[in-house]
Amino acid sequence: MDISVLLFYGLSFIVLCFALAVVVSNNPVYSAFYLAITMVSLAFVYFILQAYFIAGVQLIVYAGAVMVLFVMVLMMFDLKKEKDSFSKGRMSNFLKVSSVGWLWGLIAGAIYMSSDLLSMGATLHNKDGVGTTTKDLAKLLYTDYIFAFELLGLLLLLIAVGAVAVSRIKGGTHA
C-alpha cells in the first residue's frame, strides 16, 4: 500500500463527507465552515495531483476570499437555526435525491465502461512539449489565453460595480 493511495482515499473521504455535511447541516454557519474544510482538502488533492499553483489559488481564493464573503453575509443576516431548511414534499424530495443518485450511477458507469479509452487518452502526451510547471502555466496564460485573461479582468471590474449597485437597492419590489 503506497502512501499516495492512502492519501487519496483519506482526502476523498474527507471531501465527500464534508460536502455532504454542507448540504444536510441545518445551520448555514456550520455549512460555511464545512465548505471551508472541503475547499482546503480539495487544495490538498490538487497538491497530490502536482497542480501546485492551482492548489495555492484554491487556498487563497476559495478558502480565503469566497469563504470570507459568505461568512460576512451570514453575520450580516444573523440567521438562527432554520425551521424549514429543506423544501417541503417528502415525495418530491425523494424523487430529487433518487434522480441525482441515478445520475451519479450513470456517470460512474460511463467512467467504468470507458476506462480503457481514458487510460489510452491519458498516455497521449501533448506534442507541443509544454511542461506542467507553474512557469509553463504562466507562459500559456500570458500568450495563448491573453485575450480571455484580459476579458476576465474586465468581468471582475463589472462584477465589482454590479454587486455594489445591486446591494444598494432599497427594500421594496420596485427600487
Place this chain on the structure above:
Amino acid sequence: MLNFESLAAIGLNHYLIVSAALFCIGMVGVLVRRNVLVILMSIELMLNAVNLSFVAFSHFSQNINGQVMVFFVMTIAAAEAGVGLAIAVTIFKRFKEVNISFFEQLKG
C-alpha cells in the same frame, strides 16, 4: 469485476468518480435546500467538482491547458458568488429571510 489491484493503483478513474460524487452532492444541495446561501455554497461545490476533474485530466495527460481552465473557472465562480450574495442581501433587506421562494418577488 471489481478487483483490488484497480483499487490500489490510483488512476484517472478514481478522481473522476470522486468528482462525479462531489458534483451530485452539490446538485442535491441545489435541489433540496431552500436557503439561498446554502444553494450558493452547493453551486460552489459543483464548480469545485468540475475543477477536480479538470486537474485530474491535466495531471494524467500531462497537459497544462486544463489548469488554465481551472483558473478561469475559479475566477468566474468568485464573481458568481459575489453577485449571488448581493442579490441575497437585497432579498434579506425586504423579507428578513433568505428563502429561495421569495425570489419570484424580485422586480427590476
